[in-house]
Amino acid sequence: MLRSCIFIAALIALTGSVPIQKAGKDWYKNSLVYQIYPRSYKDSNGDGIGDLNGITSKLEHIADIGADALWLSPIYTSPQVDFGYDVANFTDVNEEYGTLADFDRLVAKAKSLGLKVLLDFELNYSSDKHEWFKKSIQRIKPYDEYYVWRDAKIVNGVRRPPNNWLSNFGGSAWEWNEVRKQYFLHQFAVGQPDFNYHNADLRQEMKDVLTFWMKRGVEGFRCDALNYMYEDTRYLDEPLSNASGVPDNDYDYLDHIYTKNLPETYEVLKTWRQLMNDFSATADTKMILTEVYADLDLTIKYYTSGSTVPFNFMFISDLNNKSSAPDFKRFIDRWINNIPDDPSYVANWVVGNHDNHRAASRYGEKRADQLSILSLILPGVSVIYNGDEIGMLDRDFTYEETKDPAGCNAGPDRY
Numbered sequence: 571m572l573r574s575c576i577f578i579a580a581l582i583a584l585t586g587s588v589p590i591q592k593a594g595k596d597w598y599k600n601s602l603v604y605q606i607y608p609r610s611y612k613d614s615n616g617d618g619i620g621d622l623n624g625i626t627s628k629l630e631h632i633a634d635i636g637a638d639a640l641w642l643s644p645i646y647t648s649p650q651v652d653f654g655y656d657v658a659n660f661t662d663v664n665e666e667y668g669t670l671a672d673f674d675r676l677v678a679k680a681k682s683l684g685l686k687v688l689l690d691f692e693l694n695y696s697s698d699k700h701e702w703f704k705k706s707i708q709r710i711k712p713y714d715e716y717y718v719w720r721d722a723k724i725v726n727g728v729r730r731p732p733n734n735w736l737s738n739f740g741g742s743a744w745e746w747n748e749v750r751k752q753y754f755l756h757q758f759a760v761g762q763p764d765f766n767y768h769n770a771d772l773r774q775e776m777k778d779v780l781t782f783w784m785k786r787g788v789e790g791f792r793c794d795a796l797n798y799m800y801e802d803t804r805y806l807d808e809p810l811s812n813a814s815g816v817p818d819n820d821y822d823y824l825d826h827i828y829t830k831n832l833p834e835t836y837e838v839l840k841t842w843r844q845l846m847n848d849f850s851a852t853a854d855t856k857m858i859l860t861e862v863y864a865d866l867d868l869t870i871k872y873y874t875s876g877s878t879v880p881f882n883f884m885f886i887s888d889l890n891n892k893s894s895a896p897d898f899k900r901f902i903d904r905w906i907n908n909i910p911d912d913p914s915y916v917a918n919w920v921v922g923n924h925d926n927h928r929a930a931s932r933y934g935e936k937r938a939d940q941l942s943i944l945s946l947i948l949p950g951v952s953v954i955y956n957g958d959e960i961g962m963l964d965r966d967f968t969y970e971e972t973k974d975p976a977g978c979n980a981g982p983d984r985y
């Protein structure tokens with residue numbers, strides 16, 4: 571025993587550090603999740619696009635900063651209308667990023683460094699180039715009901731969308747399909763038709779996707795845009811939000827009572843938690859991170875539906891470089907005091923992500939480091955976006971350079 575202690579001490583002295591491998595059911599309770607945006611992280615073959623082999627080459631860095639898990643933004647086959655969030659095949663890797671074999675090597679090396687690999691899960695929609703959508707257009711069973719299709723409303727002999735619902739990226743959320751002679755719903759880009767979660771075959775299909783990746787060693791998922799999963803099947807017009815200065819084709823023009831935060835969402839998430847727990851009863855707890863921008867009570871409720879942590883965006887949404895220490899305390903207490911009472915539930919602190927300005931641009935370079943440190947000192951899960959650990963800043967860009975659909979649709983004055 572003493573000899574092995576001396577050996578470990580000597581090893582630590584020689585190497586400087588040894589990776590601390592967190593394992594067991596409680597591994598996540600004080601953990602650091604490092605988010606990687608594959609396209610811009612590390613290019614390994616000189617084509618200017620980040621890729622899986624690039625990420626694999628940087629895993630030592632990620633382990634070195636103390637991360638326990640890395641969460642990869644979408645890596646699936648995609649025409650990249652919305653930077654990979656439009657998935658054309660949920661069980662393969664986008665060609666620009668590599669192959670499934672590259673992915674397997676990434677997972678193996680990550681495991682050897684004590685890192686768990688988490689994937690982004692685009693649950694609300696697919697690409698319009700997905701085989702399921704192509705078959706849905708053709709009304710081929712069971713795919714005919716995989717998406718949300720509605721007949722046109724004819725007003726004075728003119729074809730109109732079924733209701734007033736708006737896309738997050740601006741304009742109607744409905745797009746006419748000339749082949750099927752119906753409108754399909756897209757809460758985001760036109761190239762991202764929404765799934766119909768009222769359909770049991772579709773729900774099973776999405777569970778099969780989770781199982782496919784767990785079999786390849788994936789140890790959790792970040793559920794993208796989770797609260798857009800269901801729509802109310804009465805298809806009623808949504809009321810106006812009466813927000814000032816918002817144009818009538820802007821998403822914020824309406825109050826989204828029929829297209830967001832529907833209670834069925836929580837039930838589906840519970841089935842995914844069960845699936846992950848059942849996958850390997852003896853394995854470490856699979857992590858589910860849920861992305862929901864909603865009122866605190868609706869967000870917190872995901873804890874009791876299977877989420878390991880519902881993202882806490884207070885460092886992004888509620889606090890900024892003008893915030894005082896009492897402001898920080900108030901918001902930290904607010905989250906901690908609202909976590910449901912169960913030892914398995916822990917807090918979490920999101921420092922930044924790909925949808926927001928960089929931490930150093932929001933808080934200033936010095937305070938950005940303090941923010942990361944604070945997120946790590948506080949109990950629970952810290953979520954850090956790649957580059958924030960070295961204080962990277964935003965870069966200004968012109969409308970002509972803009973590529974994301976939300977920015978392009980907003981136009982030169984509002985991008």
Ligand SMILES: [Ca+2]
Binds near residue numbers: 615617618619666
């Ligand atoms: Ca590349």
Ligand SMILES: [Ca+2]
Binds near residue numbers: 694757764765798801
């Ligand atoms: Ca939906």
